[in-house]
Amino acid sequence: xxxxxxxxxxxxxxxxxxxxxxxxxxxxxxxxxxxxxxxxxxxxxxxxxxxxxxxxxxxxxxxxxxxxxxxxxxxxxxxxxx
Numbered sequence: 001x002x003x004x005x006x007x008x009x010x011x012x013x014x015x016x017x018x019x020x021x022x023x024x025x026x027x028x029x030x031x032x033x034x035x036x037x038x039x040x041x042x043x044x045x046x047x048x049x050x051x052x053x054x055x056x057x058x059x060x061x062x063x064x065x066x067x068x069x070x071x072x073x074x075x076x077x078x079x080x081x082x
Contacts (some may be wrong), residue, residue: 003028010036029058 005011008030014022025031036051 004030004033005033008033013038026054029055029062032058057075 007028009025009026014025014035016032017025025035032051032055036046039046040048
């Protein structure tokens with residue numbers, strides 16, 4: 001949760017971060033969840049197509065991992081109760 005909190009711009013706007021931290025943050029999926037939508041709502045110019053492409057790439061990368069972990073979890077799940 002902490003990487004999301006700081007790298008998404010939720011604690012402070014990413015514009016206030018040092019350039020190296022900001023550049024690293026945009027290699028993660030987090031700024032596209034908070035910072036980019038907030039900048040769009042504020043009326044700033046944002047590379048929208050690049051942002052959508054980055055989110056699509058992260059989804060394509062993480063969705064198979066998510067499905068694999070979900071299936072493994074279901075195999076180990078056992079419900080208890082009446």
